Amino acid sequence: MKHFLNIRDISKSDLRKIIIDAKKRKKKRLKLNILEIDSDNPLKGKLLIQMFEKSSTRTRLSFYLAIRQLGGGALTLRPDELHLAKGESLPDTAKILSTFGNAFMLRTDSDSKLREFKKYMSIPIINGLSPTSHPTQVLSDIFTIEEIKKKSISKLEICWIGDSNNNVINSLIEASVKFGFKLNIGCPENYKPKKELLNWAKKNNSKIKVYNESFKAAKGCDVIFTDKVVSMNDKVNKNKKLKDFKKFQVNSKVMSYAKKNAIFLHCLPRGKEVSNEVFLSQQSKVWQQAENRIYVQKSILLYCFEKLR
Numbered sequence: 051m052k053h054f055l056n057i058r059d060i061s062k063s064d065l066r067k068i069i070i071d072a073k074k075r076k077k078k079r080l081k082l083n084i085l086e087i088d089s090d091n092p093l094k095g096k097l098l099i100q101m102f103e104k105s106s107t108r109t110r111l112s113f114y115l116a117i118r119q120l121g122g123g124a125l126t127l128r129p130d131e132l133h134l135a136k137g138e139s140l141p142d143t144a145k146i147l148s149t150f151g152n153a154f155m156l157r158t159d160s161d162s163k164l165r166e167f168k169k170y171m172s173i174p175i176i177n178g179l180s181p182t183s184h185p186t187q188v189l190s191d192i193f194t195i196e197e198i199k200k201k202s203i204s205k206l207e208i209c210w211i212g213d214s215n216n217n218v219i220n221s222l223i224e225a226s227v228k229f230g231f232k233l234n235i236g237c238p239e240n241y242k243p244k245k246e247l248l249n250w251a252k253k254n255n256s257k258i259k260v261y262n263e264s265f266k267a268a269k270g271c272d273v274i275f276t277d278k279v280v281s282m283n284d285k286v287n288k289n290k291k292l293k294d295f296k297k298f299q300v301n302s303k304v305m306s307y308a309k310k311n312a313i314f315l316h317c318l319p320r321g322k323e324v325s326n327e328v329f330l331s332q333q334s335k336v337w338q339q340a341e342n343r344i345y346v347q348k349s350i351l352l353y354c355f356e357k358l359r
């Protein structure tokens with residue numbers, strides 16, 4: 051049994067195995083309906099319990115479909131339906147979830163809650179987004195980039211423009227170390243990645259550059275990423291933060307600094323950090339990016355169940 055909490059905890063070879071498995075499985079399903087089960091039925095009879103302490107559209111649907119396509123089933127819980135919210139202890143709840151379910155996916159507003167659940171669970175736990183990490187999203191985005199560019203991400207230059215101290219960029223930084231790709235970050239001075247994370251990346255031979263102008267970061271890149279300026283976990287003055295990012299919108303001018311065939315990615319949902327023009331352009335691959343969540347979640351589940359071939 052394996053947990054999936056942060057990209058940095060997982061070995062390079064396991065991360066690569068997940069991507070390879072997702073590619074094979076996606077190809078094999080071309081003629082299948084959405085609820086038909088993969089021919090090898092690898093998680094037959096298994097139950098994934100998923101719980102969301104925050105809103106979710108894509109993660110919720112993709113994990114549901116992922117476990118169904120692998121032959122299992124999903125139960126989605128809201129925290130207010132459990133006694134946990136009303137005083138039952140986390141260790142007792144973890145014991146019960148481990149008795150009734152075979153894997154637990156949690157989207158939470160607390161990183162320490164994930165660690166606590168991990169401590170008390172005897173089934174795999176998957177981080178479906180926490181304040182500091184969104185590992186399933188980023189691994190899926192690497193899959194999408196390689197699918198579109200048809201080469202290893204280690205040969206590409208990736209750019210992130212926007213809030214650079216949030217869950218998605220944290221996981222992207224960790225991924226840049228694990229997969230060895232160049233990462234340019236463009237953000238206002240006060241919204242740079244956390245020092246601890248950059249130091250960890252540096253120690254592990256990262257190829258990260260941080261700029262305080264979006265054009266400089268975008269120059270010559272193959273992929274331009276952004277994310278909402280105000281994340282679900284942000285306890286900030288929203289108007290001030292939005293104002294601070296006025297010069298960091300991904301628009302056609304920013305895209306013109308990237309390579310001609312550069313693609314635009316966004317985990318969604320979106321705000322004003324990307325212009326409508328870029329979002330709806332040929333370069334934008336956001337719908338393919340969202341769909342791929344299903345395939346990569348499946349291989350993440352198989353990794354957790356130690357069933358990756």
Ligand code: CP
Binds near residue numbers: 317
């Ligand atoms: N990108 C993402 O995680 O989407 P949801 O918040 O809709 O799950």
Ligand code: NVA
Binds near residue numbers: 281
């Ligand atoms: N950074 C965003 C990602 C949403 C999928 C948030 O945490 O709200």
